[in-house]
Amino acid sequence: xxxxxxxxxxxxxxxxxxxxxxxxxxxxxxxxxxxxxxxxxxxxxxxxxxxxxxxxxxxxxxxxxxxxxxxxxxxxxxxxxxxxxxxxxxxxxxxxxxxxxxxxxxxxxxxxxxxxxxxxxxxxxxxxxxxxxxxxxxxxxxxxxxxxxxxxxxxxxxxxxxxxxxxxxxxxxxxxxxxxxxxxxxxxxxxxxxxxxxxxxxxxxxxxxxxxxxxxxxxxxxxxxxxxxxxxxxxxxxxxxxxxxxxxxxxxxxxxxxxxxxxxxxxxxxxxxxxxxxxxxxxxxxxxxxxxxxxxxxxxxxxxxxxxxxxxxxxxxxxxxxxxxxxxxxxxxxxxxxxxxxxxxxxxxxxxxxxxxxxxxxxxxxxxxxxxxxxxxxxxxxxxxx
Amino acid sequence: xxxxxxxxxxxxxxxxxxxxxxxxxxxxxxxxxxxxxxxxxxxxxxxxxxxxxxxxxxxxxxxxxxxxxxxxxxxxxxxxxxxxxxxxxxxxxxxxxxxxxxxxxxxxxxxxxxxxxxxxxxxxxxxxxxxxxxxxxxxxxxxxxxxxxxxxxxxxxxxxxxxxxxxxxxxxxxxxxxxxxxxxxxxxxxxxxxxxxxxxxxxxxxx
Numbered sequence: 001x002x003x004x005x006x007x008x009x010x011x012x013x014x015x016x017x018x019x020x021x022x023x024x025x026x027x028x029x030x031x032x033x034x035x036x037x038x039x040x041x042x043x044x045x046x047x048x049x050x051x052x053x054x055x056x057x058x059x060x061x062x063x064x065x066x067x068x069x070x071x072x073x074x075x076x077x078x079x080x081x082x083x084x085x086x087x088x089x090x091x092x093x094x095x096x097x098x099x100x101x102x103x104x105x106x107x108x109x110x111x112x113x114x115x116x117x118x119x120x121x122x123x124x125x126x127x128x129x130x131x132x133x134x135x136x137x138x139x140x141x142x143x144x145x146x147x148x149x150x151x152x153x154x155x156x157x158x159x160x161x162x163x164x165x166x167x168x169x170x171x172x173x174x175x176x177x178x179x180x181x182x183x184x185x186x187x188x189x190x191x192x193x194x195x196x197x198x199x200x201x202x203x204x205x206x207x208x209x210x211x212x213x214x215x216x217x218x219x220x221x222x223x224x225x226x227x228x229x230x231x232x233x234x235x236x237x238x239x240x241x242x243x244x245x246x247x248x249x250x251x252x253x254x255x256x257x258x259x260x261x262x263x264x265x266x267x268x269x270x271x272x273x274x275x276x277x278x279x280x281x282x283x284x285x286x287x288x289x290x291x292x293x294x295x296x297x298x299x300x301x302x303x304x305x306x307x308x309x310x311x312x313x314x315x316x317x318x319x320x321x322x323x324x325x326x327x328x329x330x331x332x333x334x335x336x337x338x339x340x341x342x343x344x345x346x347x348x349x350x351x352x353x354x355x356x357x358x359x360x361x362x363x364x365x366x367x368x369x370x371x372x373x374x375x376x377x378x379x380x381x382x383x384x385x386x
Numbered sequence: 387x388x389x390x391x392x393x394x395x396x397x398x399x400x401x402x403x404x405x406x407x408x409x410x411x412x413x414x415x416x417x418x419x420x421x422x423x424x425x426x427x428x429x430x431x432x433x434x435x436x437x438x439x440x441x442x443x444x445x446x447x448x449x450x451x452x453x454x455x456x457x458x459x460x461x462x463x464x465x466x467x468x469x470x471x472x473x474x475x476x477x478x479x480x481x482x483x484x485x486x487x488x489x490x491x492x493x494x495x496x497x498x499x500x501x502x503x504x505x506x507x508x509x510x511x512x513x514x515x516x517x518x519x520x521x522x523x524x525x526x527x528x529x530x531x532x533x534x535x536x537x538x539x540x541x542x543x544x545x546x547x548x549x550x551x552x553x554x555x556x557x558x559x560x561x562x563x564x565x566x567x568x569x570x571x572x573x574x575x576x577x578x579x580x581x582x583x584x585x586x587x588x589x590x591x592x593x
Contacts, residue, residue, distance in 0.1 A: 028494070028527045029564045029578035033445045033453045037489040 042078045043067060043386045049364040051093040052350035053100065059352060060119060061362075061370060062093035062102060068119060072354045078386060082121035087113060094140020097160050101126075101145055103138050114138070114147070116161050126161045142185040144203055148173060154181075156203040170199060170206045184237070186230030189253040191237060195224040198239075200252065209252075226297060227348060229276035236312070240273030240294055246307060246318045263318035267305050272297035273320065275363070277349035278310075282357035294320050295346020295363060304346060304363065344368035362386075426470040431593055434466040436556060438586030440484040445578045455580070457494060460486030462584045468504060477503045480519055480538075484584070488527075496562070498523040498536045513544045513552065523562050537561045544590060552590040559583050 026034075047063035054060075059071045065088070067078040083090055087104035091112065094101045100119050103112040112135050115123040128135065133149035140146070145157040147164065152172030155164040173181055173194040182193045192199040192206060199206040229238045230252075237252040244266030249259060267273055275295035283289050292307040305320035312318070344365040352360040361373040363383070370386040440460035446452045461484065468478030482498045500519030507514040523536035538561070544554030560582040568574035 027564065027566055027572045027576035027578060028525050028530055028532055029445055029455075029562075029580050030572075030576040031527070032456050032488055032494065033578060035456050035488050035490060035492075 041386045045369045048366045050347045053095040062090045084115045084123040092138045096143040130164045139183045141183045182228045184228040184230045187253040226274045231278045242272035244271045261312040264315035265319045267320045275346045275348040430470040433591045436586040436588045437463040441583045443581040457486040495526040511546045515542045534564045
């Protein structure tokens with residue numbers, strides 16, 4: 001009997017040793033002590049969203065339905081506004097000349113159509129008869145509406161959606177029918193990323209923007225590139241690839257536009273990076289801390305990465321890293337992580353800038369809702385699901 | 387009618403007989419209790435089953451900055467085996483478990499395994515065990531886990547039903563210093579000392 005009991009005790013003692021102790025990043029008790037309730041501000045928890053816009057003092061987000069609220073912290077709750085009658089599932093949104101443009105699907109969820117509106121719930125269906133095939137994707141940049149169809153052709157409208165012109169200089173963009181693309185504008189030039197190829201110029205007048213890296217031309221690369229982000233203050237163009245590397249080029253519209261720098265390391269576990277944004281955060285010392293934020297892509301891992309003081313002078317200076325709490329110590333507002341978004345694939349970021357270094361950073365995720373990170377004069381990891 | 391009367395008489399007789407047996411047995415047990423004096427010798431063993439409420443108290447860090455745990459009231463339970471070294475002292479081991487919820491409904495689990503020593507104060511038919519458990523505690527929160535030291539002082543109050551069974555209640559303090567050296571992902575400044583307690587009902591079986 002005593003031997004049996006002794007055996008039982010030994011077994012019980014070994015049970016905890018069998019657990020592999022995965023470290024939390026901040027400590028279990030420490031995290032609990034600083035945890036705050038995540039408040040839900042009416043957006044569906046599991047919605048997917050790619051685009052948010054700000055106009056006339058309001059923020060709008062396309063998350064299957066369209067939601068709006070006052071910008072710059074003027075309102076916490078989102079309000080659903082009417083989608084076009086008989087159309088639903090609004091997937092993309094853009095702003096041109098103060099008018100909101102959306103792609104909304106028909107009742108069969110098969111074909112998206114383009115609508116314009118002022119954000120009050122009334123929508124006008126746009127004439128897209130010049131677009132040869134079914135619409136695939138939309139980007140609105142610098143008041144120009146770009147659309148691809150399912151043959152990979154590129155169209156643009158510089159008259160706010162009244163007419164669309166096929167961009168023969170770059171059609172088709174893709175070898176596949178439904179390729180992803182991104183466009184940004186800065187320094188007097190447009191930049192077009194068609195997964196494996198990069199172009200610069202203007203609608204209807206694209207030229208190959210063929211930077212090299214690792215001795216290879218851009219288009220020789222097998223991995224696809226995702227979002228583009230132009231940082232106006234530094235006159236720098238960023239992109240990231242599906243292996244988690246970040247690329248940057250200074251003065252992209254100039255002659256040095258081919259001198260791309262690729263980060264030395266990639267995001268942990270080789271997560272592809274998708275959304276990008278640059279934040280400028282005032283520090284307690286009165287200076288400014290620059291931070292590039294990057295979100296993991298849909299087909300890779302999950303989570304959110306940072307590059308502090310990104311520079312092109314050295315490859316190391318572009319390495320994406322998981323946020324570390326040590327950064328918060330610099331802050332004069334110590335309010336640590338209330339909840340993380342480490343499970344989310346982040347399609348894009350949106351910065352609602354209040355001025356004077358204050359902003360709300362929104363992360364638009366795939367299937368994990370919209371999250372907000374409020375900067376209160378410092379580095380704050382207080383992500384809150386909207 | 388006669389048959390009915392006979393049956394009725396038979397039933398009443400049976401009822402009186404059974405009742406008498408029961409009451410007689412109860413009287414016997416009462417007599418046993420009146421004359422029973424607890425006396426344990428080295429090697430006598432006992433087994434406890436405890437269950438009750440887990441009460442989060444507070445955290446404090448290395449600079450004695452106190453703060454809330456942000457946990458809800460939780461549930462706890464444990465199994466404990468002990469052997470008597472003398473009439474008043476027993477030692478053994480206890481395996482427990484608890485759960486409580488964070489503000490975002492994340493579940494904290496803690497599984498302490500302790501070596502336990504108890505001193506028994508007796509005034510029949512009641513007993514007051516005063517114990518100290520020392521051992522390891524596995525904390526689990528979502529995908530994170532950490533093993534820490536734990537100290538669990540406790541006090542109880544038991545009523546002896548008979549020489550084998552006793553029923554009672556315990557109040558136990560859980561002191562869990564969660565120390566990080568800083569060599570891993572968590573910096574040492576995030577070390578935190580957890581303070582909790584539980585109040586449980588307990589069933590004790592001696593053999």
